[in-house]
Amino acid sequence: MNIIPVIICGGAGTRLWPVSRETFPKPLLKLADGQSLLQKTFVRAADVATIKELLIVTNRDTYFLTKDECVCVESDVARVDYVLEPVARNTAAAIGVAAAVVRERHGPDAVMLVMPADQLIDNQAAFREAVLQAAQGAQEGRIVTFGIRPTAPETGYGYIEFDSKTLPQTPNVHQVVRFVEKPELSVAQELVAGGHHVWNAGMFCFTAETILTELEMHAPSVAEPVLAAVLEAKRSVSDDGTTIELDAAQFQKAENISIDYAVMERSDNVAVVPCELGWSDIGSWLAISELTAPDERGNRVHGEAELYDVDNCFVRSDERFIGMVGVSDVIVVDTADALLIAARDRAQDVKQIVAKLKRDNHDAYRLHRTVHRPWGTYTVLEEGERFKMKRIVVKPGASLSLQMHHHRSEHWIVVRGCADIVNGDQLISLQPNESTYIPAGHKHRLINPGVVDLVLIEVQCGEYLGEDDIVRFEDVYGRAPA
Amino acid sequence: MNIIPVIICGGAGTRLWPVSRETFPKPLLKLADGQSLLQKTFVRAADVATIKELLIVTNRDTYFLTKDECVCVESDVARVDYVLEPVARNTAAAIGVAAAVVRERHGPDAVMLVMPADQLIDNQAAFREAVLQAAQGAQEGRIVTFGIRPTAPETGYGYIEFDSKTLPQTPNVHQVVRFVEKPELSVAQELVAGGHHVWNAGMFCFTAETILTELEMHAPSVAEPVLAAVLEAKRSVSDDGTTIELDAAQFQKAENISIDYAVMERSDNVAVVPCELGWSDIGSWLAISELTAPDERGNRVHGEAELYDVDNCFVRSDERFIGMVGVSDVIVVDTADALLIAARDRAQDVKQIVAKLKRDNHDAYRLHRTVHRPWGTYTVLEEGERFKMKRIVVKPGASLSLQMHHHRSEHWIVVRGCADIVNGDQLISLQPNESTYIPAGHKHRLINPGVVDLVLIEVQCGEYLGEDDIVRFEDVYGRAPA
Structure with a gap:
């Protein structure tokens, strides 16, 4: 059959x-x-x-x-x-x-x-x-x-x-x-x-x-x-x-x-x-918490945490250290830019927070700090007046679009893997600890010709740093205008 | 008198x-x-x-x-x-x-x-x-x-x-x-x-x-x-x-x-x-919370938070969005690398968490992610295998020591203010959106000659990136060997 x-x-x-x-x-x-x-x-x-x-x-x-x-x-x-x-x-x-x-x-x-x-x-x-x-x-x-x-x-x-x-x-x-x-x-x-x-x-x-x-x-x-x-x-x-x-x-x-x-x-x-x-159907954090065996006080911890006189709590943290004192029956879920603290028996109502974020058109409803793209991911590490910094990870063999920005220049530093870079008229290859500079108005493209992830730090400078300042000329993922 | x-x-x-x-x-x-x-x-x-x-x-x-x-x-x-x-x-x-x-x-x-x-x-x-x-x-x-x-x-x-x-x-x-x-x-x-x-x-x-x-x-x-x-x-x-x-x-x-x-x-x-x-004597977070007038449900919030059916809570968050659902009488204090969640009536016991961190020699007991130095601050934004990234802020007129690292090279990108930089035999001046590269083994010094903060992004590459890989030759703050 x-x-x-x-x-x-x-x-x-x-x-x-x-x-x-x-x-x-x-x-x-x-x-x-x-x-x-x-x-x-x-x-x-x-x-x-x-x-x-x-x-x-x-x-x-x-x-x-x-x-x-x-x-x-x-x-x-x-x-x-x-x-x-x-x-x-x-x-x-x-x-x-x-x-x-x-x-x-x-x-x-x-x-x-x-x-x-x-x-x-x-x-x-x-x-x-x-x-x-x-x-x-x-x-x-x-x-x-x-x-x-x-x-x-x-x-x-x-x-x-x-x-x-x-x-x-x-x-x-x-x-x-x-x-x-x-x-x-x-x-x-x-x-x-x-x-x-x-x-x-x-x-x-x-x-x-x-x-x-x-x-x-x-x-x-x-x-x-x-x-x-x-x-x-x-x-x-x-x-x-x-x-x-x-x-x-x-x-x-x-x-x-x-x-x-x-x-x-x-x-x-x-x-x-x-x-x-x-x-x-993994309908809530409560359902997820129940996939882990509790310790002798009923706590379930994924990540780095110190619990002092804490009972029946679920903690999930990717990066941050969490210290808890004297609380019970609480669900804690921490991410890079947003944190949830919910009563165990109110896990269903987490959707109310999301509904409010959606009404407010808040980014934490739509996006994570790490954003996925066909070619890999980028993570905004820091944003300040007239600058923005990203970690860019390009999958082996993948390539960003041939693109140009009107308002921002970009400093690229390779920290892992290798990169082929189109920068205006030039084609250059970078190894870890090597860098290049893409002036505003230059056509450029980032390619990972290697077999391991390319990790690149990008520091953007300019008067406008929105994701929509991008002109795509060619794109293997069909994102350029025909 | x-x-x-x-x-x-x-x-x-x-x-x-x-x-x-x-x-x-x-x-x-x-x-x-x-x-x-x-x-x-x-x-x-x-x-x-x-x-x-x-x-x-x-x-x-x-x-x-x-x-x-x-x-x-x-x-x-x-x-x-x-x-x-x-x-x-x-x-x-x-x-x-x-x-x-x-x-x-x-x-x-x-x-x-x-x-x-x-x-x-x-x-x-x-x-x-x-x-x-x-x-x-x-x-x-x-x-x-x-x-x-x-x-x-x-x-x-x-x-x-x-x-x-x-x-x-x-x-x-x-x-x-x-x-x-x-x-x-x-x-x-x-x-x-x-x-x-x-x-x-x-x-x-x-x-x-x-x-x-x-x-x-x-x-x-x-x-x-x-x-x-x-x-x-x-x-x-x-x-x-x-x-x-x-x-x-x-x-x-x-x-x-x-x-x-x-x-x-x-x-x-x-x-x-x-x-x-x-x-x-501001002995605990409870004392601090009482400095703020509560809203009609007894909550006191400093930072970006959405509270759904929450009572008598104190929330302090510098950067992260916090969503809370159905909890009461809880103190939440969020920082870049560590988070506290404590029952209101257990605010005194926060010291127990600190005692444990001290016993474990955990950084979150001693250091913040932003570290203060005589010349300003640095903040570790990201650490990975063989690379580390910092935001460095130098006060007007201040100067780091003349120094050298054995194991790491540094990429410096100015994003605000201006910098005078000693790089080996050269003295260069950088404006925002300009960069330089300090190879391992090069004597170097970073100076803010201006009247506003200098903000610089540093990407370090090398096999060893500890703060103790530093040789100081001269220092206006007396940190160089005599």
Whole structure:
């Protein structure tokens, strides 16, 4: 059976601020073992059967970041295709384009396994078994959901009521009776006690043809623009996969609706595989904290901290030393430019801080101090009147655009790796401890010809130092005007 | 009457970590209005009468930092002398050297007003009146202490019991009956109720001769080495005052004992001026927080923060954005490299964190990321393998030593002000957006010839980047070998 895992990179993760931000969304969040949620999802997907090909749907802006995460995962997957969304249009549209792409490449009967990129599953063996059961249902023409057997009366999840009899020829696949939206606590308690309800995990299994047919039937406002966006997409073909940049004009016409509303709750062709997977949607810092074993006072610390008379706290700090005295039940998450201190039982309300930052158009909602680019990263180390300093890291073989600034000159000092630099008419090569100066108005380009990261310190001087003072002449990542 | 205020710069301020550190002690701590405790003390001292001269006793290591604080205070004080201690030897020795210096310059009958550099006094008029009363007592040959009328049964202060009758010819100066060490709460409650006890504020008034005689009588282990250390001190005379660097060999022989133990509790010549000054010894972050009016939920915020459902919290952050959710009664103090989170009612225990850092020989106990030097400051912005980056700020007219590094080369880029630079055999001048390169092994010197701060970015490259790789050839601050 040909199963094509489809990873949907979504999830703003506003409750995981300040690590998760608009330009560095939740799937990229790294756990204590150094692996991101996305990488864990990739590994999980690659392991459900003999998987050679995989499809990832992600936002155009986070494409390079997403790809960087996936290329360093070890697996037998030989080919990864990427679908790039120009704007976010919810899960119905994302699944729709994935289905169109899968059908085009693998035929209408190819079985898709749709997985959000921001969940955790503890029991891989159980997951693999559930996927095989779901895939059988999918081959029978069903839309199959995965239902997590509830371990508590959670009010933050949707529930699925299922028929107790399994469907013919498909062990453990049950007809769905109805979907229940996030319930009140008393309702949740009843549902859990009854034994006929499972949590809606947001994972699905179906053939490309099945879901496209259902979408056309129940949500033509999604299906039509989505098919057009794929038809008119720009494709970049390479040895290890195709990148499909959806047509923006078409795609943005798609209705912004979840697959649950668009199809699941309207179709009578929906089944569910009840399962116990050790599943978590990592909905808050509380969920993340619970991935670490507590010490004898209930504290969980990642980073350098000294706790004096402290209980049941979670601390995550990348760089700063944290001293805590006499506090309990507090979550502390520190990043380069923003710090969160939240009561343990209020972890859900972190999104309120993000909402306020968004209303204020504050950078700490969108950006980290380290900004990811297709060629690597830059980090603003210091900003003052008429100067700005950055650490620039260029990936091996990568190249910034050929560019020019009107208002700023740049001093470049190589501190690791090697650089080829176009500076006006000259081409120069720099080694560590060598420098060059790019006057304002000079065309220039920075290239890492080497096989290790190039690390360069840039000191900008000028009357205006905004990122928008840039004229791009050529760019391997398609960011220059045609 | 000739009153010489003597400011004793002490106070490790371990309960005010992470702002207060060994190399940046409590008197330098800036309050919300931008003035440091030291500056406030200077202003207070300059205002007690017609003060033209003032003496400051401080550690040799914090001399330049101390002086920088004082020179920018506006006052009629025309001359400030500094006594530099090579090591800390407690208040008896500090007051002893001050008395010897005052006697030498102003004669035995000069009245000294001894003030710790790390306290606050709200009511300057009351303070001025109390000082004049105390000075009268001092002229009568008394040791006069200042006794704060207690407003609560504090257990963190020493108490002074006084005779209800005032001494002859000196209004409001009372004989001291006894000193009471920090009491238990029940004892403190009795003392406060009785009305004959005041808090020992650690401020004193006496003539130079009186205190030296008392020290010789009650604490020769302090008096003798102290007098020798002043006798053999190195003096640097300038128009605005003399800097007296105590002889280290002599001074370190002085017994490490407080003036209270050494003299006050042993002498029968001690008087007290009971007063109400709005006095605070700023003993903890709680005391600092109370200097700011709370908002309607009891929060006090200095810096950029978003509080969601937060009560009775104090937040101080210089640079970072802080988001808080659902917490109460917490003190948050953020600095570039270290963060404190403490329960309001545990503010005293912050010293436990500092004690641990000291045991671990952790930098966050001693140093800030910005390090003060006689010529200005440097801030480590980034450290990586084989490179380090600093922002260097040189005061107008100041000059670093003529120096050389064995292991590191330095790239210098001027971003503000102007620089004269000795680089090997060359003397060059740089303006903003100009740079130079100092190879390892080259003698070099950085000078700010201008009238505004010079700001320079330094990128160091080399196999070893420790601060101890420095050979000094000449130094205007006496840090080069003779």
